[in-house]
Amino acid sequence: MKQLFFLLSVLFFHCATGIAQNINQLKKQYQQLTDSQKKADILLNLGKAYEKKDLDSAIFYYKKSLQLTENSNDTLEASIYSRIGGAYLLKGNYDVCLDYQLKALKIYEEKPFTEGKLKVYNGIALVYFYQEQYDKALYNFNLTEKLLQKHGDSNSAKAIKFKGKLFNNIGIIYASKKQYDLALEYFTRASTFSKKAKDYDNLSSLYANSGLIYIYSKRYELAEAALIESLQIRQKEKNLFGLCKANHLLGILYKEKRALAKSEQYLLNSLQLSYEINSLSSREEILKDLSKLMSLKGDFKQAYKYHVAFKSISDSLFNKKNHQKIIQAEMQYKFDKASHIAKTEQKQNEYLLIALAIFLSLIIVIVMIMYRLQKSKVKIQQLAKESAELSNKEFILREHSLKQELELKSKELTTNIIYLIKKNELILEVSNRLNELKKQVKKEDHETIKKIIADLKNAQDENVWKEFEVRFNQVYNDFYDRLISKYPDLTVNEKRICGFLRLNMTSKEICALTRQSYNSLNVARARLRKKLNIHNEEVNLVNFLENL
Missing domain, CATH: 1.25.40.10 (Tetratricopeptide repeat domain)
Structure with a gap:
């Protein structure tokens, strides 16, 4: 009875392939292909097709597919290992089955979760079932259910289909333990999911499993109806x-x-x-x-x-030999897994030490760089300070030199102005004497003296103002340019008065230079303030011109 339930379980977890493949067509496609990956896929499909009719042929094609897949696609390789294990399970080679399932599990455990991992746990559970280790088998089935709940979409078509098969297998466990009511309860639950998923293969298995329970409980009519239903599905599926x-x-x-x-x-x-x-x-x-x-x-x-x-x-x-092989395979898997974990931990520790060494090295390098940068910064600051001090000294020296030069030019200008004033005073005195002399000479000589006086005045004005403007521009660069750009309507006399005021000359000195009276100068200053738009009497004309 136990083997009957077992074989029914294996059938529906490892032989369901959906729509039957045309084997001859697959072989023809295989002959036409050159791409290794595509050829591997055809061989895999041939193995699935043969699983329903010839297990040795199925294993042959699975192994050929495995040869083309090894070292190229780990997940596909694990899937083929699981398929080969399933075929050996159907043949009854349980130790070989477990060996292939554990090979597949090693690969799946190193990868993100896939549906293939569920099938592997199912295959391992069936091996334990055959060994009559029902608790271990049930543990693996329950583990499969937990993985499905954790990683799968419980409402997806695949999950619904898978639940039908899983509950079928759990029911078989309870049937083997002669807990028939609990087994039928699981078969009923499985039937609900399989009908929803339209999984006729699993429904056939459920009818067969229920029929077997009905046989042992001597409910033959129910058993016959269930088993005939299972047979008809099998005939339809070939x-x-x-x-x-x-x-x-x-x-x-x-x-x-x-x-x-x-x-x-x-x-x-x-x-x-x-x-x-x-x-x-x-x-x-x-x-x-x-x-x-x-x-x-x-x-x-x-x-x-x-x-x-x-x-x-x-x-x-x-026999004992096979039983020992199964135990040995299980122990070898556990040992390999423990070794892999130990190696992984060792590598992690090594990586941690390497990372720590790199981190410390980086800290040392960063500290050295920061030290050098700080040292360079201090040096640059020192050089900048020295450069600033030197520039400041040069600036002071230059400023001092310019001041001295300005003072010298200013003195020359002042001396020149004093000279011009003295010269004007002398010309004025000579002119006055000539006027006195004119009274004493003959009338016919009056015009000659008058002409001499006029010539003296004209020659004095032209030479004096040219000399004054040259000297003034040497001391006060661009003063006249700025003055004319802002106030282009100023007369020559008004510009000269602005220059005198910029030199901070007194009204007396200006009158001496221009030979104007105080009243004429005051009128000229008033007219100048108006042209300069100075309407506030409190604004000093001299200060205004200094800030121009």
């Missing part, structure tokens, strides 16, 4: 492995009902199919039931023959 199981269960049912001829027919059909799909585990159970059937019929010779064949397969499938 699933040889499923047909093998369906015929086997119907053979058991009719044996229990004592319809021995009908039972023999279904059991022999099932045996023939087990040879076609090359499944030792299926053949083992069929031979066992044929031996019991022959005993019921009284054909003890045939019963003995079938029993010997059954024992031969049973001993090869379930």
Whole structure:
């Protein structure tokens, strides 16, 4: 009974491939391809197609696909490992199955979560189930459910389909523990999900599993209805492995009902199919039931023959050596996992030490750079200070030199002005004497003296003002340019008065230079203030011109 449930479980987790592939068409496509990845995909699909009819061929194509995939796509490689493990599970090579499933699990554990990891845990659970370690099997099934809840979308089509299969397997565990009511409860839950997902493969399995429970509880009519429904789905799907199981269960049912001829027919059909799909585990159970059937019929010779064949397969499938291999594979996986964790931790520690060394080195380098930068900064500041001091000294020296030069020019200008004033005074005195002399000479000489006086005055004015402007511009650069640009309407006399005022000359000195009276000068100053737009009497004309 345990093997029957087991085989039904394996079938629906590892043989469901959706729409049947045309094997000949796939082979033809394979011959036309040159790309390794595409050829690997075709080989994988061929393996899936053969799983329903020839397990050895399925394994052959899976391994060929694996050769093209190794070292190129880890996730696909893990998926193929899991597929090969599933095929060996169907054949009854449980130690080989576990070895391939653990290889797949090693890869999946180093990658982000994928659906393939759920299938691996399911395969491992089935190996424990076959070893009658039901608690370990149930643990792995529950672990699968937790992973699905944690990483999957519970409302997605894939998740709904997967839940139907998972609850089917959990139900099988409880059926093997003879907790039939709990098993049927899980089958009912699984049926709800499978119907919603339109997963007819799993529905067929559920009908078969429920039928088997009905057989052992002697509810034969319910069992027959469920098993015939399962058989019809298998015929429609053309699933040889499923047909093998369906015929086997119907053979058991009719044996229990004592319809021995009908039972023999279904059991022999099932045996023939087990040879076609090359499944030792299926053949083992069929031979066992044929031996019991022959005993019921009284054909003890045939019963003995079938029993010997059954024992031969049973001993090869379930013996201490295989059991030890399974335990060894499990222990090796745990050891490898622990070693991998230890190596990972060691590498992490090494990376941490390297990172710490790099961090400390960087700190040292940064400190040295900062020290050098600070040292350079101090040096630059010192140089800048020295340069500033030197520039300041040069500026002071230059300023002093300019001041001295300005003072010298100013003195020269003042001396020149004094000279001009004295010269004017002398010319004025000479002119006055000539005027006095004019009174004493003859009248005919008056015009000559008058002309001499006029010539003296004209020559004096032209030479004096040219000399004055040259000297003034040497001391006060661009004064006249700024004055004329702002006030272009000034007369020559007004510009000269502005120059005298800029030199801070007194009214007396200006009158001496210009030979004007005080009243004339005051009138000229008033007219100048008006042209300079100075309407406020409090504004000093001299200060105004200094700030021009």
